[in-house]
Amino acid sequence: MQAVLDGTVLADASDTEVLTIEGNWYFPPDAVTAQALSRSETPYTCPWKGVAQYYTVQTAEGSYPDAAWAYPDPPASAVGRVGRDFSGYVAFDRKVTVG
Incomplete structure (x- = not known):
């Protein structure tokens, strides 16, 4: 499963992870492209x-x-x-395509 915005893969993990x-998909921290995120x-x-x-x-298209x-x-x-520890798991806004 991937999270993609503007053609940039923000996260990539197996469906089981x-x-x-x-209603939001949460990706494990090690599946996230860290350089694509900065703390708010x-x-x-x-x-x-x-x-x-x-x-x-x-x-590359914007912030x-x-x-x-x-x-x-x-x-x-x-x-x-x-039912599982989700500490640090990352979810994305609806503008990000997850699938």
Whole structure:
């Protein structure tokens, strides 16, 4: 499964490695093209997943603020709810094609 924007592969992982949470695909940290992401200062805390880290996605075509996010340290209750540890897994905005 890949996450692609403007022809740039942002993440690439097998279907078994990717998680779906609330309709979003989450890629394991080691499957993400790190140089395509830069940390954003946008604050957000999900009531059940905890504090999010947003990222600006950079492609050759442009910069997309807050088009990716992760939960670096989700609470144990969130991990239990998902059924797997998703610490640091990265999800992408709807403008990113995942498939």
